[in-house]
Amino acid sequence: MINQYKISDKNIYETIDKCILALSDSTLSKKALFQLKLKLNSYVGDDELREALKDFTANWDTIWATMLSDNIYNAVKEDVDILQGLENIMEQGKEITNFIEADKKEGMETEVMVKILCPLFSVLMLFMAKNMVGYSWNTILKYEFVEPAGLFIFTLLVFLAAVNLMVFPVLGKQKYDF
Structure with a gap:
């Protein structure tokens, strides 16, 4: 325009x-x-x-x-x-575009951490418990799924992971209006 x-x-x-x-x-x-x-x-x-x-x-x-x-x-x-006003609107449009791109990049980094690194670290912790502490697989599974505290923590982790998977798409569809 x-x-x-x-x-x-x-x-x-x-x-x-x-x-x-x-x-x-x-x-x-x-x-x-x-x-x-x-x-x-x-x-x-x-x-x-x-x-x-x-x-x-x-x-x-x-x-x-x-x-x-x-x-x-x-x-x-x-x-x-109104040339100056139109130019100001254009400048603000460029600024918000840059902001959205930076926000998308941060969102991708967060999504990678939640969806890939968290499960990876959980599995890594099981292997560390086996190899460094010397627990057997039976002991690890017993502490995780039979003991009430372990079962509670596992259930909490699964629940929070599900909440994250539901919240990410909602937060990704923000309307930027400045």
Whole structure:
């Protein structure tokens, strides 16, 4: 939108028209911009303009959409140059993209630790108990599955592992809206 705004000599109506033409037919953005264009061309008062921009913002329900709507309002109603505002929105988009990528990397590291290293260390501890302490396999299995404390710890570990497997997908689908 920034490039179209510059090309259109900072005319928001032309910018919206060019953005509509540049977007593919199946995108939500194109449909929302087209509806906004129709409402901008026919609005009568300030209330209708604000309602049109509110409907436009409702398509995404993010702070960025609200900021874009505020910029469009200023361009339409106040005839203000909104280039700086559009550039700020673009910069914030880049920052959040970098944040999301870093968050995904940390999430992958955590997932590897929980799904691979924890079970691996549990098995390693059994082998250490056998080889370093000198327990037999019968003694280890008895302490783990027959004794109440061992059975409780094993049940707790299985429960927590199951909770982790259920929680990771939910946390991975966070909506970032800054």
